[in-house]
Amino acid sequence: MKFGIGDGPRRVEDPVLVRGQGRYTDDVHVEGALKGHVFRSPVAHATITKLDVEAARSAPGVVAVLTGEELTQDDVKPLACLTDIRNGDGSKHPKPPRHILAKEKVRHVGEPVAFIVAETLAQARDAADLIEFDFDELPVATGTYEATLDGAPQVWEEAPNNVILDYEKGDKEEVAAIFDKAAKVSKVRIVNNRLVCNAMEPRAAVAEVKPGDGKITLYVPSQGPAMQMQQLSAMLGIDMKNLRLVTGHVGGGFGTKAFLYPEACLTLWAAKRLGRSVRWTGDRGEMFVSDSQGRDHVTFVEVAMDEQNRFQALRATTYAALGAYLANFAPFIPTDACAGMYTGLYKIPKMYLNVKGVMTNTVPTDAYRGAGRPEAAYMIERLVEQAAKDAGISSDEIRRINFPDADEMPHTMGLGDVIDSGDFTGLMEDAMKDADWAGFAERRKQSEARGRLRGIGMATYVERCGGGAGVPARISFEEKGKVRIYSGGLDSGQGHAVSYAQILSQKLGIDAEDIELIQGDTDRTPPGFTGGSKSIPVGGASVLDAAEAALEKGRKVAAKMLETAEVDIEYADGRFSVAGTDRGMSLYEVAEAAKDPANLPEGVEPGLDNEQNHNNEKPTFPNGCHICEVEVDPQTGQVELLDYTVVDDFGVTLNPILLEGQVHGGIVQGVGQAWHEHTVYDEETGQLLSGSFMDYQMPRAEDFPPIRFRTRNVRCTTNPLGVKGAGEAGAIGAPPAFVNAVRNAVDGKGNLEGLEMPLTPVKVWTALHG
Known part of the structure; x- marks a missing residue:
């Protein structure tokens, strides 16, 4: 079937994932791989006075125990801070070294101190108990x-x-x-x-070494493996031609899977040093003290x-x-x-x-x-x-x-960013109508009659995203009747396979089921990155550019094959034809013919395959209005979320089903922060007090009513698809809407001072009674 922009085909990867047939990093099987385990600092700040690992090295099954001393021997470079933000006076700020294993001092609970590699994970963990680690604690x-x-x-x-x-x-x-x-x-x-990401899939790494191959393959969850590969090459002195990074399915990215962490470096370094495959998988407790927060x-x-x-x-x-x-x-x-x-x-x-x-x-x-x-x-x-x-x-x-006003667009913001399009008052009025803002006073009286406090909160938002380049796409006609998209981005739940196929299906007029997406393999895919809601405004535009380039060359090839002028070639529904006649060739026939230099006009390179990296010189500015309605039990401080409405401007809607799913997920994530999620460190010791799901409450489906969502779109002018990035929008507008609603419920009944996220029952009760 053909699908185009605005249609709503379902995600093609879901049947595999819901049946438990996905291939996440921990699912990668490498015969004979050693198991890695990280020995972490139990204290937040200390000078290391003793690190004795000899007993651990002699333990059964242990192949190696790596410490900061071995880092020095192998000249392993620190993890890099990749930004160049300047101080107000224009000077550069310091960038203290972040070694993948602690040297001299530890500075947070969970910092890696040693890496134990053994035949089994149980042996590695047992050996960790034999490490003598002494330190002088610091404030x-x-x-x-x-x-x-x-x-x-x-x-x-x-x-x-x-x-x-x-x-x-x-x-x-x-x-x-x-x-x-x-x-x-x-x-x-x-x-x-502060928040802990808590993606469904914990981080993991598998470094595969094949004897005589001279190349190491590292399987790692990511948001585009190329950036991590470049850093690893520089840190470990591995030529990039001898390194391959592969990412399969990813169980949640949210930014935190984009970065390079010590554990991936340790796994690769150990494999390089030992000449054997090594794997490491973090558990949930480790993620609390090691994932970027x-x-x-x-x-x-x-x-x-x-x-x-x-x-x-x-x-x-x-x-x-x-x-x-x-x-x-x-x-x-x-x-x-x-x-x-x-x-x-x-x-x-x-x-x-x-x-x-x-x-x-x-x-x-x-x-x-x-x-x-x-x-x-x-x-x-x-x-x-x-x-x-x-x-x-x-x-x-x-x-x-x-x-x-809408007629004042484009609008220049306070620091110079220019919002190209939008109707902010119209969005707000639509949201107020959908949420029955006018009927709130009556609903509040009904709640008061039941001894409850009712509140309503509004928040608008705008974000800057989807600009620049960095999500290249290559389309390839490798076999007749099929088109492959090789993307530099990486899907972690967004549905790239469907959305990119929609763009290509509409532009080329071919069946979406004949389009396959390949991603996450530095040997096969172009270097790129998923983040900043770029997947469609930039990545989708790259797919569109690649399709247009293929058609442009295809017209030249078809004109020669059909013995006519290029201006007489028309294209529609997957077929090149001579205007006014029934003579023509399918896209796939032209793609096959283009592989033979004999069929090409002078100066035209073989093949319709091509790679494009679209650059949006200006970003997109999605915006919207969230309205949240809550009820508070003044006796317990418990909050109940009664109603949620959002009206968004995302420019052109590519796939309404995927879009609504992104918005729903973002709202839940944002309300999770505003309502329950909280990362708490002990002020005296620096210990993480909320280091498990017993202490760190994640949002649950039962907490949420059906979310009322629709769009009031104004086409974006900064990219050829007219879309505005949508992946992060729900998480941006939700926290202030929820907090404003709860504060509205408490206002006049208690003290609003200090009523800040997360609005746990004890905070709300204290505001009312304390």
């Missing part, structure tokens, strides 16, 4: 803001007061002058709590208004916890990824932002679904609610006053 810094205060324990000497990065954007003096003249100023202190900001923000409640300027200082080490993209997330979005959808002509990157004795942070944009949306939507309250007007009225 710890865990509080995001508190770590910057005078007298706080130092994580790194090169970061005084634990501030490793001091970033600025905007004109500080100009903004200060606007605040001095403002008729009104509203301000809030925002806490954006998300969010963890404290922000002080204020907005200046005139007499008509129009926003004039915004000023913010954010303390962003980066953890004990700088992960791959960590400095980029609270700065360049986040800064431009601080003004949200509002006309705020001037802004000044200061971000202080803070080192703490905690697991490093990095991109997590939305990567900076959820933090920005939560900040501005909480601030706008406070401004409405201070001005004595409604939540929707202050937004109407400050949204640019």
Whole structure:
């Protein structure tokens, strides 16, 4: 069947996955592979005084125990921080080394100290118990803001007061002058709590060594293996022609599977050193103390208004916890990824932002679904609610006053980003109608009659995504009647196989079932990366470009084969034909003919196969309005989520079923942060107190009502498909909508001070009674 843009075919990979027939990294079987186990630091900050591994090396079945000493012997380079974010004065910030095994000091609980390789996993774990690890504990810094205060324990000497990065954007003096003249100023202190990713699939690595091959294959979950391969090659001194990375099915990425971690390096290094295959699979407890974590900001923000409640300027200082080490993209997330979005959808002509990157004795942070944009949306939507309250007007009225009108598009944001298209007031009004905003007062009375508090909350959002290049696609006519797409991106649940087939099916007029997607193999696929909602605006555009290039060459080949001028060749429904006649050739016939140089016009290279890497010079700006309705039991502090409505602008909808699934998943993830999820470290010891699902509550299906979703799309002008990135949107708009609803329920009945995410029963009860 042919499917095109706007159709709703189902994901083709689901039957395999739901039957348990997927091939995740831990499913890869390599005969005779040794098993790896990581010995981790039990303390958050200490000087290593003794690391004796001799008894472990002599234990039954143990082949090797690797430590920092062997790192030095083999000259294994540290993990790299890949960003080049500058301080406000233009200077570079320090990048302390992050060795894959601790040297001299440990700086967070769970940091790898030794890697044991044995014939069985049980033998490796038993050997770990024989390691003598002595240390002198040091004071710890865990509080995001508190770590910057005078007298706080130092994580790194090169970061005084634990501030490793001091970033600025905007004109500080100009903004200060606007605040001095403002008729009104509203301000809030925002806490954006730290999160553990908790993808369904824990991280794993399998390094396969074939005797005499000279090449090592590393199987690893990723969001595009090429970036990890480049880092591994540089770190371990392996020529990239002797290295292959393969990713099969991925059970959730969300940003955290994009990065290179010590364990993948350890597995590959051990295989290279020993000349044998090695595998490692992390358990859930290890993921809590080793996967890059998300969010963890404290922000002080204020907005200046005139007499008509129009926003004039915004000023913010954010303390962003980066953890004990700088992960791959960590400095980029609270700065360049986040800064431009601080003004949200509002006309705020001037802004000044200061971000202080803070080192703490905690697991490093990095991109997590939305990567900076959820933090920005939560900040501005909480601030706008406070401004409405201070001005004595409604939540929707202050937004109407400050949204640019549809005829004012494109809209230039406070730091210069240009939103190309949208109708923000229309979105809000559609969401209010769908949520029956006007009927809320009556519903609140009904709840009060039952002894419950009812609240309604609104939040709008905008994100910048889907720009640049980096998701190349190659189309190949390897066998008659089939087309393969080799993508540089990688699917971790988004449904690339269907969505790319829709684009190609529409452009080429061929059956979608004749299109196959190949991804996740550095020997076969072009280098690329999935992240930042680029899969369709960039990756899909690359597929479209490759199809157009194939048709352009196909017309030349068909013209020669059919002995006519190229201008007389028409193409439709998978067939080249001579205009006004019944003479023609199918796409597949032309593709076969193009392989023979004898059939080609002068100067045309053989084959219709080609690779394209589309570059969107400007990003997309998806936006929307979320409305959430809750009920609170004042006796217990329990919150019940009663109703959820979202209206989004995603430009052209490629596949409505996939789109709605992405939005639903993002909303659940965002509400999970706002409601229950919380990463808690002991302030005195740095121990992770929420290191299991017994202590870290994930959202559950029973917590959610049916989500009411629809779009009010305005075509995007910055990419040929007209789409706006959608993968992260739900997680961006959901947290402020939920928090605004709960605060609305509590307002007037209790103390809102400190009522911050996550809104657990004890927090809500304390706000009402404490």
